[in-house]
Amino acid sequence: MKDKQKQTGSSKWFKTKLLLRNKAVKPFIPDTRRFSKVSLEQMIHSYGMVYVKPERGTYGNGVIRAEQTGRQSYTYQYEETVRHFDSFDAFHKSLAKKTGSRKYLIQKGIHLLKHNNRRFDIRVMVQLSPKGKWEATGIIGRLGHPRKIVTNYHSGGKPTAIESLLSAHLSERRLAVLTEELNTLGTRIAAHMQKTYPKMKQIGVDVGLDRSLTPWIIEVNMNPDPYIFNQLKNKSMYRRVMRYRRFHMGK
Incomplete structure (x- = not known):
């Protein structure tokens, strides 16, 4: 069973079909x-x-x-x-x-928003709390390498606070609303996927914003890197992400 879950969890096609079954999540999935x-x-x-x-x-x-x-x-x-x-x-x-x-x-293709002529997307970290409730514990921007099409840290992307990336695109109040929307979307995805992956403890939801600020789910990562949050000056998100992670690893 564990091997089967690992196989389906690494398949973007399987996860896409799984998410399409959720009516609340489906509108955010690109064709x-x-x-x-x-x-x-x-x-x-x-x-x-x-x-x-x-x-x-x-x-x-x-x-x-x-x-x-x-x-x-x-x-x-x-x-x-x-x-x-x-x-x-x-x-x-x-x-x-x-x-x-x-x-x-x-x-x-989603025409991602840009910052200093570099594309960026957003990673929402969602983890099962020690009380067994899904929570969005971190949100971070991933600023792509100027000559590359992907934003991943391992491909030269730079983890960046979303406030820095989005300040030119929307007001502080609208940013707070958008953050809440993305957090809700993340926890909704986690709760839906948990039905198929009951042992799942965390996911990373990669979201792209287009020029109209519409969020699109680019991918759901079932083994998200928690250490990108350590790249932020403010370490509060990183501490929370690691606290939840250590709790489940220690069980």
């Missing part, structure tokens, strides 16, 4: 499909930009940002390399070669 030529053609023409990502993987490894830039012109970026194509067939052929035999997903 996500299995990688195929048909799916790629439909989605790139519908959305203009998509992310192609491994079904299993961590730290943003293997993620590709693909765009239609003209009627018959396409590009994709992998790490710091950008490639250009003059036809959809050539574009798909190159992507299929890049993905190889691994299972990949295609996700509707």
Whole structure:
């Protein structure tokens, strides 16, 4: 049972389908499909930009940002390399070669908010409290490397206080409301997933905000790194996250 949970927990496709069953969470999930030529053609023409990502993987490894830039012109970026194509067939052929035999997903592209011309998203840490209640214990921004498409710390992203990243986009009052909304979304996701993963004690919900400040669930990580919170000047979140973590590890 534990091995089965580990397998499904590492599958982005399984977790996406699981979250889609929750009516309150479903509206925040970008259109996500299995990688195929048909799916790629439909989605790139519908959305203009998509992310192609491994079904299993961590730290943003293997993620590709693909765009239609003209009627018959396409590009994709992998790490710091950008490639250009003059036809959809050539574009798909190159992507299929890049993905190889691994299972990949295609996700509707979210045009993330930027800070100093760098994309960022938000990680919401949700943990089971010592009293057995799901709580949002930390929230932090992840500022992407200027030349990369992912925001992960291990890919050169910088953990940053959300106040610093969002002050140019919304008022202090609106930030407080948004934070509460994200915390509620995080605890709702945890409670829903716990039905499938009863031994689960914590999750990290990665949320992207688009230009209209609409939140989108990019991914749910079942083994979130607690140490990114130690990068903040204010250590109160980090202390709380570690206190809850130690409580469950000590049991």
